Amino acid sequence: MSTRTLQVEELVGEALDILQTKHDLKREGIYVQTKFTPIGGQGLNKSIPYDPKDTIRDQIKASLTVSLRNLRVSYIDSYLLHSPLRTIHATSEVWRVLIATQDAGIVRKIGVSNVYDVRTLAALGELRKVQVVQNRGMRETCGILMSGCTVKIMGLSINS
Numbered sequence: 268m269s270t271r272t273l274q275v276e277e278l279v280g281e282a283l284d285i286l287q288t289k290h291d292l293k294r295e296g297i298y299v300q301t302k303f304t305p306i307g308g309q310g311l312n313k314s315i316p317y318d319p320k321d322t323i324r325d326q327i328k329a330s331l332t333v334s335l336r337n338l339r340v341s342y343i344d345s346y347l348l349h350s351p352l353r354t355i356h357a358t359s360e361v362w363r364v365l366i367a368t369q370d371a372g373i374v375r376k377i378g379v380s381n382v383y384d385v386r387t388l389a390a391l392g393e394l395r396k397v398q399v400v401q402n403r404g405m406r407e408t409c410g411i412l413m414s415g416c417t418v419k420i421m422g423l424s425i426n427s
Contacts, residue, residue, distance in 0.1 A: 276301065276337035284339050300345035300399075301334045302380065303327050305361070308349050323357075327364045331373065345399050346374040350381035355390045362391045369395075 283299075286292040306319045306326075317329035334343065346365060351358045365377040378399025382388060391397050 276334055280337050280339035294340065298344045299338055299340055300347065301338065301343055302347040302349040303330050303361070303365070304349040305352055307352065323360055324364050327361065327368070331368060335373075342372065343374045345376045345378060347377070347399060347401060348379045351379065351384075351387050355387065358387060359390060359394060362394055366395045 279299075283297060286297070287294065303326075305323075306315070309315050309319075316333035317326040319326070321329065331343070331346065335341065346368060348358070348361050348365060352361060362377075362379075365374070368374045369377050376398040377395070378397055378401065379388075379391065380401040381403065382400065383402065388397050388400070
C-alpha cells in the first residue's frame with residue numbers, strides 16, 4: 268500500500284467520521300472496500316503497512332489493522348487481494364488468510380482484483396467462493412475472462 272493510498276484511507280476515514288457524526292449517516296449505509304497489496308505490488312521507497320519479512324498471515328493482519336484504523340471502521344465490507352501472486356499455491360495461501368478474516372467477521376466479502384486467468388478464480392473458488400472481482404482494463408479482456416468462468420462470483424467490477 269503506497270503512501271498515497273494510506274493518505275487516501277486516512278482522508279476517507281475522516282470523511283466517514285464526519286458523515287456519521289455530523290450527518291447521522293449510519294455505518295450500515297456505507298460500503299467500504301480496500302485491498303491487501305503483496306510486496307511484489309508495492310512501489311519502491313513507499314510506506315508499506317507491514318513488515319515484508321513477516322509471514323503472509325502477519326502481513327495481511329498488519330495491513331488490515333492499519334486500514335481499519337485509517338478508515339475508522341470496525342469492519343470492511345469488501346477486502347480484496349490486489350493481484351494474484353506468482354503461483355497458485357502462494358495466491359491460495361493469501362486466500363486462506365482472507366477466508367479467516369471473513370470467518371472472524373472483520374471483513375464481509377472477499378475478492379481479488381487484476382485477475383485475468385480463469386484458472387486462478389477456479390482455484391480460489393475451490394477454497395471459498397470468490398465474492399468480488401474487480402479488474403481494470405479493457406472490457407473485452409474481462410468479457411473473455413467471464414465467458415470461460417464457471418466459478419460463481421457475486422460481484423464483478425470492470426473499470427476501463
